[in-house]
Amino acid sequence: MKTLLEQAREGLITEAMKAVAKSERVSEKFIREGVAEGRIVILQRPGFSPLGIGKGLRTKVNANIGSSSDAVDEEKEIEKARVAEKYGAHTISDLSMGGNLAYLRVKILEATTVPVSSVPIYQALSECRSFEKMSLSKILKVLRRDVYQGISSIVIHPGFTLETLEKVRKRKRIMGIVSKGGSYTAMWMLTHRRENPFLEVFDEILDIAHSRDVVLSLGNTMRSGSVYDELDEPQMDELHMNTELAEKANERGVQVIIEGLGGHIPAGNIAPSVEKFNKITGQRPLYVAGPLPVDVAVGYDHIAACVGGALAAGAGADYLCYITPAEHLNLPTVEQVKEGVLACRIAAHIGDTVKYGLSEADRNIGLHRRKQDWEGQFFHALDGGEKGRQIRGETVMCKMCGRYCALKIMDQYLGG
Ligand code: SF4
DSSP: OOOOOHHTTTTTOHHHHHHHHHHHSHHHHHHHHHTTTSSSEEETTSOOOOOEEEETTTTEEEEEHHHHHHTTHHHHHHHHHHHHHHTSSSSSEEOOSOOOOOHHHHHHHOOSSEEEEEEHHHHHHHHOOOOTTHHHHHHHEEEEEEHHTTSSSEEOOOOOOOHHHHHHHHOSSSSSSOHHHHHHHHHHHHEEEEEEHHHHTHHHHHHHHHTTOOOOEEETTTSSSSSOOOOOOOHHHHHHHHHHHHHHHTTTOEEEEEEEEEEBBOHHHHHHHHHHHHHHTSSOEEEOOOOOSSOOOOOHHHHHHHHHHHHHHHOOOEEEEEETTTEEEESOOOHHHHHHHHHHHHHHHHHHHHHOOHHHHHHHHHHHHHHTTTTHHHHHHHTTHHHHHHHTTTSSSSSSSSOOOOHHHHHHHHHO
């Protein structure tokens, strides 16, 4: 079987490329060239629409859901998956580590139509229960199972070595390493006194990803966990190593997303850092978690991430991972998943207005707002007007300024 990347290189335009071109309103040639050159990836899920992520396409939003070892409510996680898709998440990551993982995965796939991704080392650790007992063959086994189960992309953390870990230790960052998958990978290396497991079997992983044309997402272990932890040598080492691995994967016909720059970054550094990362990676699809431009928004991190995500997307990030109000605090509730998705969609939309210009929806809202046509506004709202209707309630006219409504007063002069 030839992958989309291989077919694109041969000059073929597949049905998936045509579908992505149509939904993104760009030419089929643009998509084919983007895929061939590694600037665009297409996530596929049998029976459902393919999704394009990358340069020249609308910014996409990912929602992380899943149980933890200490919070298991399978039905709630399935509901979160439904809610995330309902409110516009383009992809869902199942990060479950507690309860009946096989049941949860099947149900999450049944409940959704968007591409689903996984981080196989989570499940491997959950099943083995300790780093000592978690063998490399077990990690590979879970990875293979995920790929054959219909997962659209898998996240691995191959971009660092024991030497990188030593550099982190010496730097004495405030927050050390905050990536969950990265920390499990690092602890496996330290426990087994071995180099990065994903580097060791990278060729085998490429063969598995190639067999189902699954997208490989190269994780971001070294991201900062505090705005005071600056873009340092370990982060740059990882970025360079992930770029080399992406080149190797692309040569093998495997599509790659580079995860980078997520975490906590001072606002003024976000845009220049995104530009730097895009340059180093050769404009490969860039996935960013958040980022959070401040650390003080405890309980409101989805709002801080909306600002950071908008700056990142506007500067050229292609794919944002949402942050919920529960970030750093707890497993999010269903309602917090909804809030996180909508905040991230606002960020992506702002980013797209910077990248591609203002949208028709924004113009239409203005036109309806001028006429005080509430339903007209709600129709174009990101959540379909759900929150707007809730806030308005049964009110007939807006009571903000009451009889001194600026719009009405000026209408007498400006005309309706
Ligand atoms: S009352 Fe004030 S806030 Fe409400 S529509 Fe009129 S000008 Fe706008």
